[in-house]
Amino acid sequence: MTIQxxxxxxxxxxxxxxxxxxxxKRVRDGVFPKPVKLTNxxxxxxxxxxxxxxxxxxxxxxxTTG
Numbered sequence: 001m002t003i004q005x006x007x008x009x010x011x012x013x014x015x016x017x018x019x020x021x022x023x024x025k026r027v028r029d030g031v032f033p034k035p036v037k038l039t040n041x042x043x044x045x046x047x048x049x050x051x052x053x054x055x056x057x058x059x060x061x062x063x064t065t066g
Contacts, residue, residue, distance in 0.1 A: 006036075006047035032056060 009020050017023055026032035033056055035046035
């Protein structure tokens with residue numbers, strides 16, 4: 001089992017991926033990866049898997065470099 005970082009929305013905004021609203025719009029539009037919930041409760045925090053964020057950046061780079 002591999003342990004990977006879980007990103008918060010705040011950390012993603014600090015990376016320059018946009019505001020909280022922008023990130024959620026991108027998730028809704030299928031442009032940005034969906035977060036995972038840590039538990040099955042309604043108050044469970046959303047987190048993004050490190051590998052999903054890395055894949056997002058790789059795909060973004062691939063699209064911009066052709």
